[in-house]
Amino acid sequence: MRAVTWRGVNEIGVEDVPDPSILNDHDLILEVGLSATCGSDLHLVGGYIPAMRAGDVLGHEFMGTVVETGSSVTKHHVGDRVVVVSFTSCGQCWYCRQGLFSLCDNGNPNPGLTEALWGQSIGGCYGYSHAMGGWAGSHAQYIRVPYADQGAFAIPDGVSDQRALFASDAAPTGWTGAHQAGVQAGDVVAVWGAGGVGQMAARAAMLMGAERVVVIDRLDNRLEQVRTHIGAETLDYEKTDIPAELREMSGGRGPDVCIEAVGMEAHSPGPQHIYDQVKQQMRLQTDRPTAVREAIYSCRKGGTVFTLGVFAGVVDKFPLGAVMNKALTLRGAQQHGHRYIPEILDRMSRDEVRTEHLATHVMSLEEGAKGYQMFKEKEDGCVRAVFVPGA
Template identity: 90%
Template sequence: MTWRGVNEIGVEDVPEPTILNHHDIIVEVGLSATCGSDLHLVGGYIPAMRAGDVLGHEFMGTVAEVGPGVTKHQVGDRVVVVSFIGCGQCWYCRQGLWSLCDNGNPNPGITEVLWGQSIGGCFGYSHAMGGWAGSHARYIRVPYADQGAFAIPDGVSDERALFASDAAPTGWTGAHQAQVRPGDVVAVWGAGGVGQMAARAATIMGAERVVVIDRYDNRLEQVRTHIGAETLDYEEVDVPAELREMTGGRGPDVCIEAVGMEAHHPGPQYLYDQVKQQMRLQTDRPTAVREAIYACRKGGTVFTLGVFAGVVDKFPLGAVMNKALTLRGAQQHGHRYIPEILDRMSRDEVTTEHLATHVMPLDDGPKGYRMFKDKEDGCVRAVFRPDG
């Protein structure tokens, strides 16, 4: 499945991948999921996409070929692969900051200009992030396989293991890096796959109350049923006021933003942000981040887990400074968290099958992305089977 232009996706034949490095494996993809961050690519908000680029970065499958330097995997192994590419040898990987790998992005120039330094590479996520072919395909080449591919325990279904690739470790990154502590009140903006997994991670880390904010009834119902967290519909209530009421007037200890650069909001600031984004006067709509900053208690932590590309307007830096907030963000350091997640999946402490609301053949990819983008038929995630 390939990107052909802004809001245009196609399915076409591409050359099959081959082993290029001794530490590569080739994975026959079993399942590959859409991700909310893909919509930024489809909509043209992320630079450096080229017609014919293969999309997809959340996947699992079976090892089909193994490079001579690989020691942890054999042909036939069932594996889940982290979406970000880390070498395991550079300074950042050794610090556990895997998505910042110095060697995972062979095309660092674009992100050096955007952000001052390059971060790691990501499957199927533009040439700014390395130009790696994505997972919406029959086969995919996985570099640094001993670091980035993980054996799936017996008894963990393909549908469950799939979300250990990106949604679950991204959620774990947010909760862990925000330093959720026992007794905390945690608020999560966004009830998609990543927001749900951030809420589940916060609960496992001991949070006393976890509240997830969204506007879609089916996603909020999933949060209550499968995650065990409380919910707020931001179109029905004043979210900061409700959070203060729930916390004795203080506000949450930790606020995790899991929405990203195309955030929606019922207030007038949404139109302001949308116009400026469409005119390219700013790259991102930071509505949810703003609300999280204003809602967070004094001395609390705000973590930006949704994907942002560049610059925003009307950022409340004064609130960050004067409220003594800790503001953090990250792409996922999944290599750190996937072994724990798979173990918890094997013990039914983390369940994710409910996220795969629509499973279909790869040939139906354009339909799947349309359903995912427009939330048709309650679509939370469209999942593709390359073998049909």
């Protein structure tokens, strides 16, 4: 079958790879209908995430049609239209039973590297390096889905493929950030990053009752999407003093909740961006924490800062003193999508969550390299490139 693969740093290919097969009774094989690029993929492309190998199939946000099931799969049948959460989680271990699905003890069959990096291993993720399980990704004609009864969800009849696609990763990641940050009715919430995840975090916060939600970015087309499709307010960090504006919008205190949805390659104006970028390129730090710093400084005393963007290792100039002295709660997580996807699909069916606008560029699998180039460079207003393997 054909698939979009990682060939090396900043090198994407499209090639023939072996068809997947049932390896465990709890597996299913999915014919991929749609598969989206994700901002966290760019960390793989740029070589910032270890344990990638030439030929690895990329992609972790996808939906499709079931074509084969293992003998122990009970919830899905051939012909079913499903969306699959990006994290592989068993549903049975202690962490899964607590609803902390991305921390699954059994979802990552290669735990050694992440144990060395973080002290403990977390769950696995499709197409996201051998450190995260070595699972083949979704930018392919077919994909093997382990723990199928846990990780695949039937798509309601009234929900389109393009809407359901983003219930795989962008929407549940946003829901994880808003819910785990403890957004409450009446809160002022600030979200750094107007990509798919940031937009969904903002929408989740609104549906959880936040009084005011502000999304921060620099790209006009993404900010316009926030205003038009999400209904949140926006700020351009290249045109205004973000901490000052946020204090003005929150009675002088600062936001109750600050959600960072940018990650390890954050951009910023001014000399600190060059400083962080040079240190990252020289491997003196693995991540650029620009947006996290600003979120910490902007958050009200006693508030919560949630890191939702992907980070890999260590950062420089982290304002721990501000976290401690301002009595902030600092949290982070990969998505616990198994917990939130049923609610998201239900809200999608009632038009409370719309995501089709994120798919700004839909193309064939053979255009994989072009799609990633457009996505990385934000060419032609690209918010997400979406691949159609059957095209």
